[in-house]
Amino acid sequence: MKVIIFCFSGTGNTERITQEWVSEILANGHEADLIKLDKDTQPIDLSAYDRVGFAYPVHAFNAPEPVWRYAKTLAEQPESKPAFFLMVSGEPLNMNHRSGDKLARILKRKNIHVESAYHYVMPYNMIFRHSEA
Numbered sequence: 001m002k003v004i005i006f007c008f009s010g011t012g013n014t015e016r017i018t019q020e021w022v023s024e025i026l027a028n029g030h031e032a033d034l035i036k037l038d039k040d041t042q043p044i045d046l047s048a049y050d051r052v053g054f055a056y057p058v059h060a061f062n063a064p065e066p067v068w069r070y071a072k073t074l075a076e077q078p079e080s081k082p083a084f085f086l087m088v089s090g091e092p093l094n095m096n097h098r099s100g101d102k103l104a105r106i107l108k109r110k111n112i113h114v115e116s117a118y119h120y121v122m123p124y125n126m127i128f129r130h131s132e133a
Helices: 013-027 065-073 094-098 101-109
Strands: 002-007 031-036 051-057 081-089 112-121
Touching: 002 013, 013 031, 013 051, 013 081, 051 065, 065 101, 081 101, 101 112
Parallel strands: 002 031, 002 051, 051 081, 081 112
Antiparallel strands: none
């Protein structure tokens, strides 16, 4: 299986979670590519991938705008492509579980269907930095 994960991370927490996922995918004998999203990220041909992941920090109970904007640039897939979300926030509120709704609607128009979503709660780091431990 070959997986691609698009990651948008502001403070590093989301990237850290995504790196752990990539390490586990590789450790289980599969292939994984990590693409860091920024304003210059070009659309990628997803035909070589079996699964598509989007990792993002929850912003005001939604996926951040750069993630939506990038998803809109992806080509419509000829066959249904399974996807998953890695959502990272600083609090365990149930509303955060719905943060991918808009992104899922955008992907559905591209024939990319979200099968699962994982919510990770990390320590707040917007006011002061925590130790790596």
